[in-house]
Amino acid sequence: MTDFPVQTRSSQVQIKGWCPGAWQPMAASDGLVVRVRPPGGRLSQAQAHGIAELVRCCASPWLELTNRANLQLRGVNAAGHVPLLDALRELDLLDRDAAAEARRNVQVQPLWTEGDTTQTLALQLGECLARADAPALPPKFGFTVDTGEVPCLRGAYADIRLERYAQGVLVYADGATLGGVFTPEEAPAGALALARWFLAAGGAPEGRGRMAALLTRCDLPVAWQQVPVPAAVGNALEPGPQPGGTLVGLAFGLTQASTLAALADGGALRLTPWRSVYVEGAAPLPDFPELITDTNDARLRIAACTGAPHCQQAWAPTRDLALALAPLVPSGQLLHVSGCAKGCAYPKRATTVVATAQGYDFIRHGTAACAPDHRGLALPALEQLLKNKTTHAPRI
Ligand code: SF4
Structure with a gap:
């Protein structure tokens, strides 16, 4: 993938056009940046402890939570990259290859409950995107699975959005006012069909492009103009108590490995695009300075x-x-x-x-x-x- 420079007022900035992953880390002045994409946006307690251990042994002590709800290790040296991949594979946190990892770009509304549509849908969509026959989407192309009672991820970066619609799932293109309705079982295939249309309609010339930009120059097929996208939406969730757990903000999205491990002592962790973590369960939170629970912070x-x-x-x-x-x-x-x-x-x-x-x-x-x-x-x-x-x- 080629980097390309753009001239700005102050400097020539390298626009990478891709996001780092585990397979394809990005070089920075403090070492490799390795990004982990937990399936369904959730780290089990064992996975969170495993990552904390990896950070202690082979990365800078601070982890970053990105605005795409991924976790980023910094300061990994080149010789440590392959052993790190092996360790992530052991934790079930590594895709089959770099292409599958790059396509599996799914953000999930964090307040799902066991057995509801959201988590199953998110995992199925991730599996579909990781298959070898999935469409070859641009690296930044992404999906939201936002099937709670009220959508809360409309502010998150995505190209295809899945939201609750009566007993079904509304699948629509980012920037569109209309979408198509599917059963929960059919919705992942529906989302991939929309992604295929994006490519066929010329949405990614030279491998780059976003859905909203494509919609400014061409119309969606009739199948994607069935029902209006509801206007009413919820906002990004704020830190504090939430149903079934607690949402904890992280200053700049940064957390130390020891803090991640202490949070995971209380429950599994769900990552959000708002630089916060939802901790499942009712255990009291640990007291670390980078954790934010006061909405006035x-x-x-x-x-x-x-x-x-x-x-x-x-x-x-x-x-x-x-x-x-x-x-x-x-x-x-x-x-x-x-x-x-x-x-x-x-x-x-x-x-x-x-x-x-x-x-x-x-x-x-x-x-x-x-x-x-x-x-x-x-x-x-x-x-x-x-x-x-x-x-x-x-x-x-
Ligand atoms: S991390 Fe900050 S300084 Fe570095 S490229 Fe991005 S905006 Fe520029």
Whole structure:
């Protein structure tokens, strides 16, 4: 897969066009980044303990939870990669090959209950995508299985969405207002049929492309225009008690191996795209500083990428700056601090600060790649801007 450069205002940024996996790790300045995609978005207690052990023996101590609900190990050295794959295979956390892993990109609403449609559907869809005859989708192409009473993953990145519809499952293309209804048993095949249409309609020239972009230039077949996609949706779930367990936020999506193991002592873990983990059961939570259970915690109002020194493309550190600025971000708003114009931590519009060679650029309401409203600022000037409440854009 070829990387390609795009010229931004501040630097030439390498857009990879693919996400790391376990089979295909990504090189960073602190070693290999190895991403694990737990089937159905769930880690059993044994799997979570197994990952914590792997982190202790062959990676940096901090794990990252991504905005696609995957777990990422950093700092793996090249010689340790094959033994790591063997260990993941032992834990049932490794796909057959890199192609199967890349296709199996499924996010799952975390509050499913034993025996309901969601988990079965998610596992079946994952199995269908991992088969050798599955469509060869672009690396970032993804699915949501959001079949709870009210959808909560509409803000998550996906190209095909599966939601509850009466006794069936609504399958629709991201960006569409209409979709098709299937029985739960038929829904995985329906989702794959829509993915095949995406490819046949030219959605991925040169192996890249997204569903919503395709829909701006061509119409869906009649089979995918049967019923309207309901407008009413739930929001991303907030940390705190939830039915059957507790949702725990992680500052910047980071957790130490010891914290992951302590959480897994309480129950199996379900990963969310909101940089949080749902812990099954009623066991009391361990007390670690990176765990967030208070919805008023200012760390829930900031997003920041790895930044310097771990990312080669970063102009400056990001997370300490974001923590320093967090108390100035009003409730319901989001501040995104990015180490460069690529904006890995939050690709949507927000109040955004971007590190550059000349200081920090400030974007009132945009992505990290947008033209800045102010250039080359230092911390005092950023604080001054953020103290003004009209500075903050609405959170998307
Ligand atoms: S946004 Fe952050 S993590 Fe992504 S390439 Fe730039 S500096 Fe690196």
